[in-house]
Amino acid sequence: MAPHTEHRTIQPNERLRRLGRLTLKELREILRDRRTIVTLILMPLLMYPLLSVFFQQFFMSQLGTVQTPRYALGFENDQEGSFLANVLSQGGLSLVQIDAEVPAQEGESRTTPIVEAGIRSDLVEGLEEFEIDVGLRLKGEAPSQIDDQRDLALDIDLLFRDDSLKSRDAAAYIEKYLRAANETFLAARLEKLGVTQRAAPIRWARTTVEQAGTHTGTISIAAVIPFVLILMTVTGAVYPAIDLTAGERERGTLEILMAAPIPRVGVLFAKYVAVLSVALLTAAANLLTMTITISASGMGSLLFGEAGISPGVIAAVFGLLLLFAAFFSAVLLVITSSARSFKEAQAYLIPLMLVALAPGMLSLMPGLELSGLLLVTPLANIVLLGRDLFAFKASGGAALTVVASTLLYAAAAIGLAARIFGAESVLYSSQPGWADLVRRPRASRTAPTLTAAAFCLALMFPLYFLMINLLGGAAGIGEQLLAGVVITAVVFGVVPLIACWMRRASIAACFRWPESSLPIFIGAILVGLSLWMLDHETVMLSKTLRGVELDAGYLDKLQQYVGQLRQVPLVAILLAMAIVPAVFEEAFFRGYLFTALRSAGNAWTAIVVSALTFGLFHAIVPNPLASERLVSSALTGLVLGWVRWRTGSILPGTVLHVCHNGLLMLLTYYEPQLAARGIGVTDSTHLPGPWLAGGAVALVGGVVMIFAFSRPRAP
Amino acid sequence: MIDVRNLSKVYPLPGGRELTAVDAISFSVDSGEVYGLLGPNGAGKTTTLRMLLGLLRPTDGYAAIGGFRSVDFPDEVKRRVGLVAANAGLYQYLSAREMLLFFADLYGLPIGDAERELDRLSQLLGLTEYLDRSCSTLSTGQRQRVNLARALIHQPPVMLLDEPTLGLDVLGTQVITEFIAHLREEGKAVILCTHHLDEAERICTRFGLLHRGKIVAEGTLAELRQQTGCGSLVEMFLKLSARGPILAEVAE
Numbered sequence: 001m002a003p004h005t006e007h008r009t010i011q012p013n014e015r016l017r018r019l020g021r022l023t024l025k026e027l028r029e030i031l032r033d034r035r036t037i038v039t040l041i042l043m044p045l046l047m048y049p050l051l052s053v054f055f056q057q058f059f060m061s062q063l064g065t066v067q068t069p070r071y072a073l074g075f076e077n078d079q080e081g082s083f084l085a086n087v088l089s090q091g092g093l094s095l096v097q098i099d100a101e102v103p104a105q106e107g108e109s110r111t112t113p114i115v116e117a118g119i120r121s122d123l124v125e126g127l128e129e130f131e132i133d134v135g136l137r138l139k140g141e142a143p144s145q146i147d148d149q150r151d152l153a154l155d156i157d158l159l160f161r162d163d164s165l166k167s168r169d170a171a172a173y174i175e176k177y178l179r180a181a182n183e184t185f186l187a188a189r190l191e192k193l194g195v196t197q198r199a200a201p202i203r204w205a206r207t208t209v210e211q212a213g214t215h216t217g218t219i220s221i222a223a224v225i226p227f228v229l230i231l232m233t234v235t236g237a238v239y240p241a242i243d244l245t246a247g248e249r250e251r252g253t254l255e256i257l258m259a260a261p262i263p264r265v266g267v268l269f270a271k272y273v274a275v276l277s278v279a280l281l282t283a284a285a286n287l288l289t290m291t292i293t294i295s296a297s298g299m300g301s302l303l304f305g306e307a308g309i310s311p312g313v314i315a316a317v318f319g320l321l322l323l324f325a326a327f328f329s330a331v332l333l334v335i336t337s338s339a340r341s342f343k344e345a346q347a348y349l350i351p352l353m354l355v356a357l358a359p360g361m362l363s364l365m366p367g368l369e370l371s372g373l374l375l376v377t378p379l380a381n382i383v384l385l386g387r388d389l390f391a392f393k394a395s396g397g398a399a400l401t402v403v404a405s406t407l408l409y410a411a412a413a414i415g416l417a418a419r420i421f422g423a424e425s426v427l428y429s430s431q432p433g434w435a436d437l438v439r440r441p442r443a444s445r446t447a448p449t450l451t452a453a454a455f456c457l458a459l460m461f462p463l464y465f466l467m468i469n470l471l472g473g474a475a476g477i478g479e480q481l482l483a484g485v486v487i488t489a490v491v492f493g494v495v496p497l498i499a500c501w502m503r504r505a506s507i508a509a510c511f512r513w514p515e516s517s518l519p520i521f522i523g524a525i526l527v528g529l530s531l532w533m534l535d536h537e538t539v540m541l542s543k544t545l546r547g548v549e550l551d552a553g554y555l556d557k558l559q560q561y562v563g564q565l566r567q568v569p570l571v572a573i574l575l576a577m578a579i580v581p582a583v584f585e586e587a588f589f590r591g592y593l594f595t596a597l598r599s600a601g602n603a604w605t606a607i608v609v610s611a612l613t614f615g616l617f618h619a620i621v622p623n624p625l626a627s628e629r630l631v632s633s634a635l636t637g638l639v640l641g642w643v644r645w646r647t648g649s650i651l652p653g654t655v656l657h658v659c660h661n662g663l664l665m666l667l668t669y670y671e672p673q674l675a676a677r678g679i680g681v682t683d684s685t686h687l688p689g690p691w692l693a694g695g696a697v698a699l700v701g702g703v704v705m706i707f708a709f710s711r712p713r714a715p
Numbered sequence: 716m717i718d719v720r721n722l723s724k725v726y727p728l729p730g731g732r733e734l735t736a737v738d739a740i741s742f743s744v745d746s747g748e749v750y751g752l753l754g755p756n757g758a759g760k761t762t763t764l765r766m767l768l769g770l771l772r773p774t775d776g777y778a779a780i781g782g783f784r785s786v787d788f789p790d791e792v793k794r795r796v797g798l799v800a801a802n803a804g805l806y807q808y809l810s811a812r813e814m815l816l817f818f819a820d821l822y823g824l825p826i827g828d829a830e831r832e833l834d835r836l837s838q839l840l841g842l843t844e845y846l847d848r849s850c851s852t853l854s855t856g857q858r859q860r861v862n863l864a865r866a867l868i869h870q871p872p873v874m875l876l877d878e879p880t881l882g883l884d885v886l887g888t889q890v891i892t893e894f895i896a897h898l899r900e901e902g903k904a905v906i907l908c909t910h911h912l913d914e915a916e917r918i919c920t921r922f923g924l925l926h927r928g929k930i931v932a933e934g935t936l937a938e939l940r941q942q943t944g945c946g947s948l949v950e951m952f953l954k955l956s957a958r959g960p961i962l963a964e965v966a967e
Contacts, residue, residue, distance in 0.1 A: 018820065025809070025817050032808040252804030256865065259768055259798045260821040261790035424771060 015266075022270035023277075030240045030274055039236050040278070044286040048293040051228065069113040071170035072098065074120035074132035081119055084136050084156070088174070091181030113173055123159050133170035135159035229286055229317065230383075233325050234356065236282025237275050238349060241332035244271045245421060246345035258422040265451060268418040272333055279325040287318060320386045327378065327406045328356065330413035337421035370398050373469050376405045376462040401620055405461050412458030415451030448505035453596035456499040457613070464491050464617070477564040481576040492584035496592040507591050514647040519709040524643060524652040526702030528659025531639060532667075533687055533695035535632040540686055562668055570669055577665050582657035589614045589637065590644040590653050603645045611637030636660065646710040716873055716904035717744040717767065722776035724762050724928075736762045738928035739776065744921075746872065749895060749905040751915040753948065754925030760908040761801075763925075764875045767906075768796055780873055794822065797866030799859075801878035807851035811842060811861045814850060815868050822869035829868065836864040840894065856887035863894065874898055874905045880914070892918060912948040922948070926955060 030036050073095065075081035085095050095117035120126035123135030139155040156178070160171035186199040248254040257267065291314060335352055339345035356379060368374070370384040381402040388394035448456075467490065471483035500507060514520050565573060589610050597606035615634030640653045647653075667674070687695075724737040737759040744750040752760050765771040767778045769789035777784065783791040806814050812833065819829035837843045840860045845853060853861065859879065866874065876895065880888040892914045898905055899918065909915050915922070922939055924932040932942050932951070945951040 018823075021820055025813070028813070029806055029808045251807065252800070252802045253806060255770065255800055256798060256803050256818075257821075258770055259793055259796070260818065261793040261823075262821050428765070428771065 023273045026270050026274035040282050044289040048289045052293045052297045071115045072132040073115050073117045074123050074126045074135040076137045080138050087181050088177050090184045091177035093177035127161050133167045232286040233279050233283045233321050237279035237329050240275045240278045241336045242345040245336040246339040250341045265418040268421050272414050275329040283321040316389050324382050327410045330410040333417040334413050337417045375401045376465045408458045411454040415455050444504040447599040448596040450596050450600040452503045460491050460495050485576050485580045488581050488584045492588040496588050507595050512649050514649045516709045519705050520652050523702040523705030524656040525659050526698045528656035530695040530698035531660050532664050538632040578658050578661035582654050586650045586654040590650045607641035610641050716746050718779045720777040722778050723774045725774040735928050740930045742923050744904045746904045747902045749899045749919045751919030751922040752908045758925040759928040795871050795873050797871040797874045799866045799876045799879045801881045803862050805850035810847050812846045818865050819868045874903050876907045916948050
């Protein structure tokens with residue numbers, strides 16, 4: 001009896017498979033619901049044909065690109081016809097045969113009407129029966145030709161229908177060319193009489209102005225399309241999000257679900273994947289119907305430029321929707337998890353939807369740049385990135401920041417949702433229970449949870465940007481250094497400390513002194529003093545691989561910055577750029593973050609993920625000394641993570657970090673003196689061979705020492 | 716198997732007042748016992764069960780199942796407990812089979828074991844014919860039987876039954892009652908909260924009479940008869956009510 005009394009441990013593989021089955025169950029449930037099918041299939045099927053009609057009616061006619069106007073001009077007979085056609089051609093109008101194909105002329109606006117000419121013996125009848133729009137006939141005999149030799153007086157009847165807009169337009173159009181013909185004749189006569197003045201004093205030419213690099217008129221409509229798609233994706237996600245969270249409570253299945261021995265994060269993550277899947281299915285269905293509608297209605301080239309709607313554009317839009325859905329589904333789950341019923345969830349969602357739509361409008365605002373704080377502003381950054389992608393001017397760095405920050409926010413939101421979902425207050429109380437979010441647990445724990453770490457990172461990322469924007473503009477180099485110290489201390493020190501306090505997590509163990517500490521610290525110093533060469537060569541290698549040279553502007557900025565640095569006492573520089581960053585960054589990346597990662601996964605995952613995060617934070621800093629460093633910082637992070645794992649402490653790593661940064665700053669500071677002694681260290685050349693050899697020996701020696709005198713520990 | 720000592724739950728009310736839902740109660744239930752936790756609405760029965768299972772955090776006291784304290788080892792406790800709550804629902808877009816296998820998976824049961832247990836429970840509870848029907852099409856009685864099967868699918872040694880016969884007709888009630896008797900024979904430790912006092916009299920081995928968060932009388936039926944001088948549970952309830960403030964409350 002009692003087969004479950006023994007303690008069962010679940011393998012990570014099995015955990016993943018179970019997560020897959022959980023997700024499948026959620027998907028099965030939600031896809032069997034008729035309401036999901038309606039938003040998934042029926043809505044896009046109805047919506048895009050309707051939208052296309054709307055576009056045709058309101059936007060295309062405004063652009064004047066639906067059809068080039070064609071006017072039918074009638075003459076009474078061949079003789080008059082050829083005479084009058086000649087007159088009009090003197091004015092600059094060339095006529096075409098009725099129903100002739102007219103190729104568009106280079107530089108000619110698509111709105112220039114085409115005038116088709118034909119013979120119609122009874123012009124009045126032709127007008128009455130709408131066969132022609134305008135008729136021309138001579139009063140009296142047609143002269144054989146028209147020129148400046150003879151005294152010419154011609155009277156012409158111009159017939160049109162006053163009740164037809166097209167006929168009136170056609171008449172006005174013909175009149176314009178008759179007037180022009182008159183001017184031509186007049187000019188010829190005046191020239192004959194020896195008058196050099198112009199026949200008509202005022203002459204003008206029309207020049208249209210287009211903003212460089214954009215297709216005015218078309219871009220704003222193209223921006224509407226992602227907006228509509230985002231709206232539809234939201235619609236797809238909302239229903240499953242409510243149904244799988246607040247719906248559980250309403251149906252009475254939440255309590256029995258919470259009575260099962262599964263982590264809430266797992267349940268919530270399965271729900272998240274299900275909501276995200278439905279959102280993406282909706283997005284795909286919408287994208288497909290939209291593409292078909294656009295292709296079928298021939299609007300592709302109007303909305304997306306000459307190339308029309310290409311697979312590349314579709315893939316980019318889908319990628320953007322994926323990112324958006326990843327974020328929005330998570331936020332939706334936070335809101336709906338806190339609701340006790342469907343109705344309550346809907347009430348909560350209305351403000352969220354309004355807030356979510358506001359950044360969508362940003363894409364329509366001209367001149368708004370995706371930079372600074374906007375890079376990490378949720379939603380707005382996605383929409384602006386989308387706009388830039390369409391205009392082919394999105395930068396890789398900006399895209400990376402947007403994607404990274406969005407995924408962080410999503411992870412934090414899932415963590416939050418997991419804390420609210422099934423919480424006591426939501427499960428049983430009739431009072432709204434946001435208190436669960438901030439309530440400190442009663443028991444303390446040795447390591448922060450992964451959720452707490454994700455939440456902490458999600459806070460740090462925008463805070464980092466905000467502080468850089470607020471303090472980064474400091475005038476003098478001294479103030480800039482001070483600002484750097486404050487930012488580092490607050491972001492990597494204060495925020496994780498608060499996070500630890502809030503969740504009663506202790507990372508004090510990370511600070512313990514390692515066993516046989518002396519050899520380990522010597523090893524750390526050796527690695528710290530030689531690692532910069534590896535860094536340097538990595539930067540050089542990545543440049544070679546990418547085939548780029550440092551651009552002159554960047555080098556100038558760098559030189560200027562270094563020049564300013566040399567005016568500050570060395571001690572201050574070492575404090576601000578070596579000691580403070582080393583202490584706080586180690587405390588966070590190898591202390592807080594590493595411990596959280598280690599508590600949830602194996603050592604190598606913790607080392608790699610903490611190193612990547614470390615690299616990411618270094619890559620987005622606007623300091624000229626720190627850019628171009630994603631790869632090299634991540635590599636340094638790998639070494640530091642490894643040292644943390646081997647020694648079980650962050651102290652050797654901190655020493656390593658101080659040595660590494662300190663030596664780099666010393667080399668930079670004394671560069672002129674070193675150069676004077678023939679030791680050249682610049683950013684654009686490889687290091688001399690003997691240096692590299694010495695560095696390699698020191699690096700390997702240091703690593704071996706740390707390896708030999710330490711053994712990996714549990715977190 | 717089930718051990719409760721001085722367990723209390725106090726809810727803060729608006730205006731700084733407090734509501735004591737459960738007031739320092741103690742009892743224990745062994746394997747093979749059906750413990751009838753009886754009392755009027757609002758006596759604190761459901762709150763007690765939720766604290767036992769670790770769904771509600773006790774204000775004070777100790778609650779443990781199989782030696783695992785609910786507050787400290789909620790997952791160990793949950794693994795050992797099958798819960799049938801009065802208002803528990805079913806996933807309306809899943810079939811009964813899918814729902815049962817889903818819960819078996821939540822409790823970490825291998826699929827082969829889950830299917831064998833599903834077959835056994837279907838036979839016992841007579842679910843076989845509507846196992847593949849969508850849960851939304853089931854009657855109240857059928858739903859409650861699926862719910863019972865759901866609580867039993869992971870073969871828990873402890874069952875917490877909160878009004879399992881609520882809203883059932885005579886026949887439905889009879890099926891569930893017989894099944895609870897069967898659980899007792901299987902050696903499970905069962906806590907049953909119910910208002911059907913006559914059925915409780917038939918199947919419970921011991922009783923705890925809960926009133927206003929306190930256990931006012933405890934023991935076997937014979938012991939209770941001795942303590943209260945009444946012949947049946949109904950009489951005991953009425954006597955309690957006449958003596959205590961229950962009737963006064965109703966009169967208010």
